[in-house]
Amino acid sequence: MQRILPVKKRGSRGKLKRAQTIPLAIGRYILLISIGYLVLYPVIYMISSSLKPVSAYLDASIIYIPREFTFEFYEFAIRTIDYWDALGSTFLYEMASAALEVMMCSFIGYGMARFKFKGKRFFDVMLILLILIPTQMIITPMMMNYSQMDVFGIGGLFHSLTGIDLRPNILDTVWTFYLPSLLGVGLRAGTLLYIYIQFFKGLPQELEEAAWIDGAGLFRTFFSIALPSSSVVFTTVMIFALVWHWNDYFLPIMYLSDNFPLAVKIYDIESLLTLQNEWGTYASISTKGAACFLFILPVLVVYLFLQRRFVQSIDRVGITG
Amino acid sequence: MRTKKKNRGITALKARYGWICVAPWALGLVLFFIWPVIQSVVYSFCKVNLSAGGMNITFLGLDNFKYIFMENANYLDFMVESLVKFLYSFPVILVLSLILALILNQRFRGRLFFRALYFLPVIIASGAVLKTILSSTAAGVSNMQQDESIAMSMFSVSELVTSLGLPQQMSSYFVTLMDGITGLIWNCGVQTVLFIAGLQAIPPLLYEVSRVEGATSWEEFWFITFPMLSRVIVLVSVFTMVELITDPTNKIMDQAYAFMRSQFYGESSAMLWSYFLIVGVLMAALLGLFKKCCLNKWE
Known part of the structure; x- marks a missing residue:
């Protein structure tokens, strides 16, 4: 119903201003296509260069589509960035913590949006700060704390009293990624929480009230009533979380010492290529293109599947309240 | 009881x-x-030393800040450079993503296709790939003493400049401009998404009323769309600021991490926080200005 209404109105208005609309439409397409070219160009260049044999660079008649394709750069890229291992490590560190973060943030966001409690103002302020201050700012103390993981100084106190150090070093383990995600302060958790909170604020409350009156507890209400009606926001948050974690190279560089995820390898590809520099400049361009394409391919495939739902969910999620 | x-x-x-x-x-x-x-x-504010048993912290007062602003050779230059970059990127990203959102929010043929296209940067661009893609041509070919870049390969700028009869210096200027624009557009993805979501949240009733009253689209934009978007604008500004600060090409961050790696923790923290504060104050000023101008206009 809602979808039909504006179309009708547009149609009737269109008749009145037909003369104005056509140049406007043409202008719109020109703008969209020209900016779209800027967006697509690097991607096209990347794919094209990854398939070009070296001889094609020297042939002035070839710009994008070479006469013969070669996949040798893909093989080379897979070897250079250690693709399969790095992919596994991306899933182990980044994807798992993305999933934890999406689930945990939904619960926290639900609580923040639905309930009034003492100290809520404090958490509102904290949310703003969490969005505002990136982890990059506090990475030094974060690393120091992780190297001696402690809760409220209890371990430190115990250490100074008895001399036994119970503070584990969790750098280089999955816990540096899982723990913050589980506690709702992972990678860009502030933004995800904000989206959730805005969504749950706009969700009608009556069903949940009915469930409470019928005696359902918090978890029952959350899992069987609030969650099933929020698939829209899940799509949005999932895509964001997935993509941000997939592309995150900063935290792994800081927290890990080997077994790096894919993003780090792409970030470092320049030095990886110089390490095994068997080929010339053009080959390294091609290898970079191939490596980048291999890197974005999984996300791209997921996006192609979720794309329609994502585009629609943007319309309905009400991020902005 | x-x-x-x-x-x-x-x-x-x-x-x-x-x-x-x-x-x-x-x-x-x-x-x-x-x-x-x-x-x-x-x-x-301190000097931090890592030792075997833990760390020693000695209070220094403002010495770290004195060091980074007065004695460090690069910090001020980097600061000016990234502030200038911030000042021109910030409004361009905001305005561009708003325009894109306004267009993509209309109903026209191929809207789904264009939306999918413009959301592509959301998927691909966060740091690592963007850096590699955008620099892949430049870095690769500059080894061969040819200053080629993404814009250079997009159109032959030097030919364009000579055929227009402009001076040669213009060509390099154009190239930097085009490179900058490509990077900026690739930074607009999430902002566009947020703006579209904001546009969708505006009740259509308002537009119907304004049409009955005979408002032009221009007036509709300034008196309905823009005021209704003010909260999204704040959100997008904050997001853009964080993006620009954590940009992988940001030299201040690089320098701070280099200091951190050589265990100058105090100096590194001072660098990060003074940069963050200056950008934060700058943005607060921009937002304050925005609020003041717009509130004056709307009331």
């Missing part, structure tokens, strides 16, 4: 539910956010 009775019932229950939901987050905030923030602010 009475107060206890009051505290029972649905309100108290809800308050308890609220705390149950927020409890893990509270723990996380203290452990992984508030405490580290306090620590790093303290470090910026």
Whole structure:
């Protein structure tokens, strides 16, 4: 119903201003296509260069589509960035913590949006700060704390009293990624929480009230009533979380010492290529293109599947309240 | 007795539910956010030494800041450079993503296709790939003493410049401009998404009323769309600021991490926080200006 209404109105208005609309439409397409070219160009260049044999660079008649394709750069890229291992490590560190973060943030966001409690103002302020201050700012103390993981100084106190150090070093383990995600302060958790909170604020409350009156507890209400009606926001948050974690190279560089995820390898590809520099400049361009394409391919495939739902969910999620 | 009775019932229950939901987050905030923030602010005023048993912190006062602003050779230059970059990127990203959102929010043929296309940067661009893609041509070919870049390969700029009869210096200027624009457009993805979501949240009723009253689209934009978007604009500004600060090409961050790696923790924290504060104040000023101008206009 809602979808039909504006179309009708547009149609009737269109008749009145037909003369104005056509140049406007043409202008719109020109703008969209020209900016779209800027967006697509690097991607096209990347794919094209990854398939070009070296001889094609020297042939002035070839710009994008070479006469013969070669996949040798893909093989080379897979070897250079250690693709399969790095992919596994991306899933182990980044994807798992993305999933934890999406689930945990939904619960926290639900609580923040639905309930009034003492100290809520404090958490509102904290949310703003969490969005505002990136982890990059506090990475030094974060690393120091992780190297001696402690809760409220209890371990430190115990250490100074008895001399036994119970503070584990969790750098280089999955816990540096899982723990913050589980506690709702992972990678860009502030933004995800904000989206959730805005969504749950706009969700009608009556069903949940009915469930409470019928005696359902918090978890029952959350899992069987609030969650099933929020698939829209899940799509949005999932895509964001997935993509941000997939592309995150900063935290792994800081927290890990080997077994790096894919993003780090792409970030470092320049030095990886110089390490095994068997080929010339053009080959390294091609290898970079191939490596980048291999890197974005999984996300791209997921996006192609979720794309329609994502585009629609943007319309309905009400991020902005 | 009475107060206890009051505290029972649905309100108290809800308050308890609220705390149950927020409890893990509270723990996380203290452990992984508030405490580290306090620590790093303290470090910026101190000299931090790592030793076998832990670390020694000696209070220095403002020495670290004095060092980075007065004695360090690069910090001020980098600061000016990235502030200039911030000042021109910020408005361009905001305006461009707003325009894109306005267009993509209309109904026209191929809208889904264009939306999918313009959301592509959301998927691909965050740091690593963007850096590699955008620099792949430049870095690769510059080894061969040819200053080629993404814009250079897009159109032959030098030919364009000579055919227009412009001076040669213009060509390099155009190239930087085009390179900059490509990078900026690739930074617009999430902002466009947020703006579209904001546009969708505006009740259509307002537009219907304004049409009945005979408003032009221009007036509709300035008196309905823009005011209704003000909250999104703040959100997008904050997001853009964080993006620009954590940009992988940001030299200040690089320098700060280099200091950190050579164990100058105090100086590194001082660098990060003074940069953050200056950008923050700048943005607060911009937002304040925005608020003041727009409020004056709307009232």
